[in-house]
Every structure is written in C-alpha cells, then in structure tokens.
Amino acid sequence: MDEERKDIILKEIRYWKANQLLPDQYCNFLLMLYSEGEEADEMEDNTPSLSPSPHNFGVVLTMLLAAAAALILTFIVIYFTSFSLLLQTLSHLILAAFVFAMAFYARRRRDHILFHILISAGALLLFIGSTTTVMRFEENNILLHLTILFHCSVWLLAGFYWKLTYLKWAGAAGIILAVLFSAAS
Secondary structure, three states, rough: OOHHHHHHHHHHHHHHHOOOOOOOOHHHHHHHHHHOOOOHHHHHHHOOOOOOHHHHHHHHHHHHHHHHHHHHHHHHHOOOOOOOOHHHHHHHHHHHHHHHHHHHHHOOOOOHHHHHHHHHHHHHHHHHHHHHHHHHHOOOHHHHHHHHHHHHHHHHHHHHHHHOHHHHHHHHHHHHHHHHHHHOO
C-alpha cells in the first residue's frame, strides 16, 4: 500500500478515535494494523491511567458518606425522636430522593459500582420508611404484608427493566418470604 493512502487511512482512524465513532480497542487495533506497529509507542503514551484521580475518590467518598448518613438519620428519626408520622414520612421520602439523585448523578458519571450501592441504599431507605410508617399508622399485618409485597414487586420489575441481578434476587426473595409469612400468620 502506498504511503499517501496509508496516511489517509491513519488520519481517518485517528478521527474516529478522537470523536468516539468506534470503541478505542477497535481504533487501536486498526492503527496498529495500518501503521505496522509504529503507533504502539504513541498509544502507550496517550492511554489514561486506570487509577482513580484524587478528585474522583473524594466525590465517591463524599457520596458514600452521605448515603450512610441518610441511613443513620433514618434510624435516628424512627427510633430516637418523637416526630409526628407525617414528618417522619416526609423525612424518609426526602432522604430517599436525595440518595436516588446521587445514584443517577453517579450513573451519569459512569461510576457503575457507586450507582449500584446508592440504588441499594435508596431502595432500603424507602423500604424502611414505608414499613415503619405503615406499622405506626395502622397496626395491621395485612397492610404491612401488602407494603412489603409492593416494594419487592417494584424491585423485581426494576431489576428486569434495568437488568440488575441483585434487584431481581432481592425482589423475588422478598415476595417469597412475604407470601410465606403471610400464609403462616
């Protein structure tokens, strides 16, 4: 292949890589193929390091601490305060919305592990808050079992919709346990 044609192809592949028209692995392979290995040194210099930056680590740590604080605050509101039922329910909803907002921010940043942790924390906050509210609102076991079934069904559907295995398992296990306990009582 003549040099002019090879240069045109290499420029085009670099353009694809810069504009993310093809995945980096494909572009790197094509660059290596058409440059006959000469591009290998340049690619090694330009590859980003896989270690997290200090700024990224700080954001992740802050979000994890905020989610843990939301869970702790939920337990404090439930067990150690004499807030009214409406105020407790409102605090659970606000904390869960805050954690879910952080989860979708983490998803937008493409931090998948943090996203899954925050989704789990938000689901747990909603579950704890709603079951506590139902137990304090009316001491009715049927209503409590229906609330648990509702949450587990939502987890199961969300697991299938977003293809999240842990939500599928948690939803299915929760439905089975709720049905078994409601049948036993």
